[in-house]
Structures are given as structure tokens and as C-alpha cells.
Amino acid sequence: MSTTAAQPAVDHEYVLGTNEAELERLGLQHRLWGAQAYALWERAGFRPGCTVLDIGCGPGFATFDLAALVGSAGRVIAVDSSKRFLDHVRAQCAARGVGNVELLAADVGRLELPARSLDGAYARWVLCFVPDPAAVLRAVAHALRPGAALAVQDYFDYASLTLAPRSPVFARIVDAVNRSWRAHGGDPDVVGRLPQLFAECGLELRELRPHLRVARPHEPLWQWPATFFRNFVPAMVREGFLTAQDQADFESDWAERARDPNSFFVAPPVYDVLAVKPR
Numbered sequence: 001m002s003t004t005a006a007q008p009a010v011d012h013e014y015v016l017g018t019n020e021a022e023l024e025r026l027g028l029q030h031r032l033w034g035a036q037a038y039a040l041w042e043r044a045g046f047r048p049g050c051t052v053l054d055i056g057c058g059p060g061f062a063t064f065d066l067a068a069l070v071g072s073a074g075r076v077i078a079v080d081s082s083k084r085f086l087d088h089v090r091a092q093c094a095a096r097g098v099g100n101v102e103l104l105a106a107d108v109g110r111l112e113l114p115a116r117s118l119d120g121a122y123a124r125w126v127l128c129f130v131p132d133p134a135a136v137l138r139a140v141a142h143a144l145r146p147g148a149a150l151a152v153q154d155y156f157d158y159a160s161l162t163l164a165p166r167s168p169v170f171a172r173i174v175d176a177v178n179r180s181w182r183a184h185g186g187d188p189d190v191v192g193r194l195p196q197l198f199a200e201c202g203l204e205l206r207e208l209r210p211h212l213r214v215a216r217p218h219e220p221l222w223q224w225p226a227t228f229f230r231n232f233v234p235a236m237v238r239e240g241f242l243t244a245q246d247q248a249d250f251e252s253d254w255a256e257r258a259r260d261p262n263s264f265f266v267a268p269p270v271y272d273v274l275a276v277k278p279r
């Protein structure tokens with residue numbers, strides 16, 4: 001493992017924060033979405049010996065699985081702007097004896113990567129948080145070898161996230177999430193812009209495939225929204241996107257739904273997106 005500080009990391013932290021609770025939430029999220037990630041990596045052609053860029057790697061939950069996939073003959077370059085998350089990845093590399101992960105502290109909107117240096121790249125739930133996804137894609141397109149793929153997992157139609165039966169207070173919370181991410185420069189519908197952005201940087205769109213998932217209160221996937229709202233609703237109150245009364249209404253409604261076996265949660269559509277650099 002090595003660390004490169006190519007440019008100073010951005011001085012703002014991403015909208016969901018990088019505290020212990022967010023680190024744990026990202027771990028749970030990876031366990032709930034790991035199968036979908038593996039399947040996409042396989043279709044992207046990631047395999048032993050490849051050099052793969054993990055864009056916005058966070059605490060590295062996907063990074064370590066990618067490192068195992070590419071093996072000792074391959075390499076994962078894990079880039080993030082959060083020093084705290086990169087410190088976690090570094091400590092985990094040491095604890096697990098992982099030697100094929102290279103850390104890069106950088107703003108993914110300002111990457112400078114050598115031309116034709118990557119056999120693949122992966123971006124999960126990061127393009128929806130960056131103000132200029134086109135800049136990320138330009139740098140990645142430049143760095144991919146001809147024939148190599150960029151695999152993305154991210155949102156479109158985030159506002160379709162809902163509870164059944166419908167809940168007016170839940171709809172207010174979803175609207176606040178949307179406004180808060182946009183105020184921080186993100187776009188919870190970013191996948192809708194990707195085909196055009198790929199065309200502009202010379203990448204060919206090969207696949208656009210949505211996952212529509214639902215969860216009942218007793219199912220593991222229910223913990224995905226539960227942890228997200230537990231962490232993020234108080235932050236949205238602090239930032240003025242919700243009132244304390246909204247929070248109280250939401251918490252009581254959510255607790256009631258969690259006890260109701262006839263209730264279910266409809267996740268926002270996560271899209272698998274594959275784009276290839278032409279040969």
C-alpha cells in the first residue's frame with residue numbers, strides 16, 4: 001500500500017459527513033448492495049491483474065473486495081477527499097495485510113491521471129455528490145485504456161423513494177434530502193445526465209440497468225433507510241432543511257411503520273451503468 005497526495009484534498013466534507021455513524025452505515029450499505037456490485041464488476045471485465053480506480057472510495061468497503069478480485073498482480077487506486085476515510089482504509093490495509101491498494105487523497109473533480117493507465121474504474125454513490133461529474137468523467141476517460149470500462153452505480157428518480165402505504169411526512173423528508181444534496185452541489189438524479197456526459201468525453205454507453213428494491217420491516221434491507229434517516233434527518237434539521245417538528249413527526253411515523261408488517265419501503269432506483277472507452 002502506498003499513499004499519494006497528488007493535490008490537497010478538498011476542504012469541504014461531503015453532505016452525509018464522515019463520522020463513525022456514516023462509516024458504519026456505509027459498511028452496512030455495502031453488505032446490502034455487495035452482490036449487485038460484484039455482478040457489475042464481472043460485466044465490466046474487472047479481473048486478476050487489472051488496475052482499477054475506485055472513485056470516491058469512502059472507508060473502502062468496495063475497495064477491499066476489488067483488491068481481492070484483481071489479486072496481487074493487480075492494483076486498486078482508491079481516491080477520496082476524506083482524510084478520515086482514507087486513514088481508515090490505510091489502517092485496514094495494515095491490519096489485513098493488503099498490499100495492492102494505493103491511496104490517493106484528492107477531489108475527484110480535479111483528478112490528473114496518466115493516459116491509458118487504468119483497466120477499469122468504479123464509482124458508486126459519488127457522482128450524485130459532486131458538483132461537476134463531467135470533470136470526473138473526462139479525467140477517467142483520459143486514463144482508461146482502450147476497451148476498458150467505467151462502471152457506475154448511482155441514482156435516478158430519487159424522488160420515487162417512498163413508503164407504502166404512503167406517508168405525507170415521509171414525502172417531506174425525501175423532498176428535504178433532494179434539496180439538501182442539491183444545495184451541497186450534488187444531484188440525486190445524476191444517472192439521467194450520464195449518457196450525454198459519456199458522449200461528450202468519448203465513452204460508449206453499453207448498459208443502463210435499474211434495480212428496483214423493496215423491503216418490509218423485518219428484512220435486512222429495511223436497515224438501509226433506517227440508518228440513513230437516523231443519521232441524516234438530524235443533520236437536515238441543523239441545516240434548516242427540516243424543522244424539529246418534521247423530525248418528531250417522522251420519527252413517530254417511522255417507528256410505527258417499523259412495527260407494521262404490512263408496511264414496505266420502496267428504495268430509490270439504483271442504476272448499473274457501464275461505459276467503455278472505444279478501441
Ligand SMILES: C[S@@+](CC[C@H](N)C(=O)[O-])C[C@H]1O[C@@H](n2cnc3c(N)ncnc32)[C@H](O)[C@@H]1O
Nearest residue numbers: 014056057058080081082107108124125126129
Ligand atoms: C456515499 S459515499 C460512497 C463511498 C463508496 N463509493 C461506497 O460505495 O461505499 C460517498 C464518498 O464520496 C466521497 N466524495 C464526495 N465528494 C467527493 C469529491 N469531490 N472528491 C473526492 N471524494 C468525494 C465522500 O468523501 C465519500 O467517501
